Amino acid sequence: MVKKKSKEPKGRKITPKMAKNAVKLTTDGKRRLDLSNMEITTFPKCILKLCDVDELDLSRNMLKKIPDTINRFVNLRLLDLHSNHLEQLPETIGHLQKLQNLNLCNNRLTSYGIPHTMGLLRNLQKLNLGMNRIGTVPLFIAGLKDLCELGLFNNLLTQIPVWLQNLPNLNRLNVKCNPLPIENPPKLDPIRRVECLYLVRKDCLCSECLRKCKEERDMLDQRLSGNSVQRETIIARLITTNSTKQGDEAVGR
Incomplete structure (x- = not known):
């Protein structure tokens, strides 16, 4: 009996040596593990040995799942997962207490795929949920008192909750390209809206x-x-x- 070949892309395998060489120093002396645009389809287990890095970039890959073990990266201040195939996030992502910048733009996330534990990210300042399939603004955002920038553009939002105005530090909000009713625009005048731009290759x-x-x-x-x-x-x-x-x-x- 002939086995049918899987149509799923096999993806690139990341070796421990490749991962180690991908660790670079940022301008402010932090350690950044950059595995972006590497055609990765599954989360590389070998990078768990580098869980002491300050920044982790897995953007522009083909990841469908982030494992519960993401909670080992306790020092992360930045986690970039934009432009993948994520439909759901693990609840353990709420354990990343030092996280300041979380980019989840351009995935397949719905309101049900975002765990409420993200409300535990008390130090989060930038959250990008743009270009997903989110139908309602997640309630956990109300507890992110340090949040300064929030991207909700290109989703399926039909209304913007008034409680967003109560976030004390929120000064940048992007809700463009949502099916919001024209006759009842969101009353968020005090909040300045900004554009978000990502440069990618055409073949991506x-x-x-x-x-x-x-x-x-x-x-x-x-x-x-x-x-x-x-x-x-x-x-x-x-x-x-x-x-x-x-x-x-x-x-x-």
Whole structure:
């Protein structure tokens, strides 16, 4: 009997040596383990031996699951998991008490896939949940009193809770590209909204993202070409007007 080949990508295997060589010092002297864009499909167990690092970057891979053992990285101040295939996070992520920056952008997370234990991250200052499948703002965010920046853009939110205004340090909020009712916009005037930009290679994007990028690029080109025609028309009018005025002055002389 012939076994059917799995359609799932096999992914790249990370060896202990590769992981050790991927540890770099940041500008402020912290140790950062950078395994981003490495075509990883499963969480490398070998990096648990490097759990004393201050920053962990596993972004732009194909991870579907983060194991409970993530709680061993007790010194983490930054955890970057953006642009993976995550649908759920382990409850043990709430044990990372020193975490200040958590990036979960561009995954497949729903409201049910985000554990309430994330409310234990009392030192969290930046949380990016943009480009997921979140239908309601997670309640645990109300307990993150040190939170300064919150990204909820490109989700499935139909309303923004008023209690977000009660977060004492929140000064940056991005809720763009959600199906929010136009007739009842969120009353968050005191909170400044900002854009979030990520640069990725074209071959890292799915067909749907490529289509959206092409549509936006075409719209931008149309706007630019329209502005160019408008400027040329204005210049032509100015030239014509000046030429007529000069001719009238010549006749007067």
